[in-house]
Amino acid sequence: MPRLDESLLTHLPPFSRLEKRQIRRILDQASSRRYDAGVAIFQEGHPAERFFMLLDGYVRVVRITATGEQVTALHIPPGQLIGIARAIGRDTYPATAMTASESLALSWPMHLWDNFVAEYDGFATESYKTLGQRLGEVQNKIVEMATQQVEQRVANALLRLVNQTGRKVENGIEIDFPITRQDLSELTATTLHTVSRLLSGWEKQGLVESRRKRIVVRDPHALVVLSQK
């Protein structure tokens, strides 16, 4: 295994208050692994043996119903910890983590969690902040689903993706990982058909441009207006 560079972690919140020496030690205990798009990093209900730091790529936190439908609860950008069951006193993962794009993650055996919390200043605090943010996001999602129409939810989801993961391109801002109509529908609790119709409509009005698995937002402001009506 190639020796990992310290700069990978120095700027990430859970580790940002640590000294080089400490980060070195943390890296030496880590495994690094690449994941293809669309695979599970860990699965709901399985014993929580490791926790992860997503270095590159995007991950969907997914729950699967009895009838096999998938519901996406969260999208996680690079630089966050995932699979931190231990932080909330669980010994199995509470949800499945699927890669949305090709991804790279470090991981550590779960028994190191307590060490990290005890030895590294700020590690626990920052982890719990992340947890709090996620709780907030999930609550927002409930509010959205309870009060908004499908059109507004899809507009919001697009805006959120653009903000989190947008990359400037010629005609606007592109979501920088492959995303299908199906993915968007799971994110917004609707069907791929409805998403397709909406995107077609918006494309005709010049708000977005899309090809297979790629979406470019040309007029974010118009989407904001849509999302609030």
Added chain:
Amino acid sequence: MPRLDESLLTHLPPFSRLEKRQIRRILDQASSRRYDAGVAIFQEGHPAERFFMLLDGYVRVVRITATGEQVTALHIPPGQLIGIARAIGRDTYPATAMTASESLALSWPMHLWDNFVAEYDGFATESYKTLGQRLGEVQNKIVEMATQQVEQRVANALLRLVNQTGRKVENGIEIDFPITRQDLSELTATTLHTVSRLLSGWEKQGLVESRRKRIVVRDPHALVVLSQK
């Protein structure tokens, strides 16, 4: 202020590992207060000055949209901490806590939070477990809203309330705090009209009985069946 009895806290998870002497000290720092039904214990966005232990009554965790609609994200039973913004590194409350019934809560100034975490064994762990449970519940709710019809959601909500707060009565199990059609509709993201129609229907079939603000479930099993179809 009357001296509070130690037995109030001894059996509650965040404090259950502590000695009598420690609990005494914690109680001496607490304020105790009664709340009428339907009032806010604290409000979203306000500075998080105190954290609370709900001793009696029920609390709805509510978010209010720009247009004034209320959405209930969680129901909290007695024996849980609320308003623990500090635990997730926030200094304002992330949601509003409304009493669903007359309630009783202890509270402490937020600056004691760090003391509690540092000095009392198990306090932090148990608090984070609670947090994790809430994250799980909220995610369940998203899945429910994404995949189930209104009828099933209402049936589920009723079952959950009965499990959390049910009290045996002559003809079945009664939800032991006043709850309106409106409350149920905010809990399940529908309208009071639809809830009213559903309850009327179920009443005709003998599944439930209801008068103003009171609901008795006569046949929980039938509701389970409904909720899963």
Added chain:
DNA sequence: CGCCAACTTGAGTGCCGTCAAAGTTTGTGG
């Protein structure tokens, strides 16, 4: 006894899901 909140019920309608079919892009193996 009057008022108000809570609840009920009916009628109409529109959003969006389901069903169905066809078109387009990408990748793969011969």
Added chain:
DNA sequence: CCACAAACTTTGACGGCACTCAAGTTGGCG
């Protein structure tokens, strides 16, 4: 390099669930 399959996308037709609007009833409280 072409054929073909698989994955993704589009579009139309139809219908039902649940929302809105509207009117009225019930029950509790001062």
